[in-house]
Amino acid sequence: MNEIRRQRRNLLIATSAAGGVAVAATAVPFVASLTPSARARAAGAPVEADVSKLAPGEMMTVEWRGKPVWILRRTPEMIASLEGHEARLADPASEEPQQPDYASNRARAINPEFLVVIGICTHLGCSPTEKLAPGAPSGLGDDWPGGFLCPCHGSIFDLSGRVFLSQPAPTNLEIPPHKWLSASVVIVGEDDSTA
Template identity: 65%
Template sequence: MSCDEKVDCGRRRLLLATATLGGVAGVATAVPFVASMLPSERAKAAGAPVEADFSKLLPGQMMAVEWRGKPVWIINRTPEMLASLKKTDAKVSDPDSLKLMQPEYCRNETRSIKPEILVAVGICTHLGCSPTEKFKTGAESGIDPDWAGGFLCPCHGSTFDLAGRVYKGKPAPDNLEIPPHMYLGDAKILIGEDKKGA
């Protein structure tokens, strides 16, 4: 096994542990791994990049992985969802994300590397609650008859579009953060590390 493969194995183990957190089995398997590490190793693992495979994520679906104790969403946007970003441009407070809430390589219309795949930290930029997915559009959303799909923060009502851009007049000051990430394959990303030094 080469050195690179060993590193990958480590990442996979971390991802497996985080993916099962919340279940009794997850706690049972994660604890011995963490307990066997020295404090400096533990700190390193807590900030380590995390691999995510989204090959089973269908258009219109999202999944979450844990990175540095935060939920990171991966959303597979449909063409309709992408088209909605044009409509929300005028309604969001920082349409071009000039406040740099994303790495340089995601400073584009879709705030992503691949247009359809959004990778964003699922933490509201107001006081840190986790927004909920509101992909249903229009009156069916229960938010607004013109709702184009996005996210609603249950704490104080901030709303975000399908690129994680915050709507005007809401308590959240910034768009959702896009973490550094890079593609390891067509449907596999590494979150927390990139080759472009973001």
């Protein structure tokens, strides 16, 4: 009787081991079968975005390293609005290391017309929503300058992704490394320090 049990147990162990080898054996061809671009994306390769069809005031999203990266084409009025409310911001001069050096300015951008920013709240990682238009229609008060609202716990950010004072989010939204390849093509995830 014991001998029969022992033989069954050995058979089960052998079957499990064979199953394990099969999984490992199929995993390698799967990875190898990815195209070069898919492998690069999985590894977090830089992503190119063409902004030529983006009208002033519009925003588009690209994915980099699994994160949404917003590209907002600001109007002249939006750029001008960045000055009026800085006393209400937690880090108006972008002193916290939330951006590359070339984005440590009021517009937090290489070209003030285009904000390139990671659309993830610095509190607990929700994705803020657009509240681009200024004033009362935003639901955020007459003095709202335009920006973003995180629906999770109410953090608000301006049109440069700068967080207002006394919000759950401790810092400004993060600016990813990026550089412009032409007037209308930006590469996210690469700049002259990472290239």
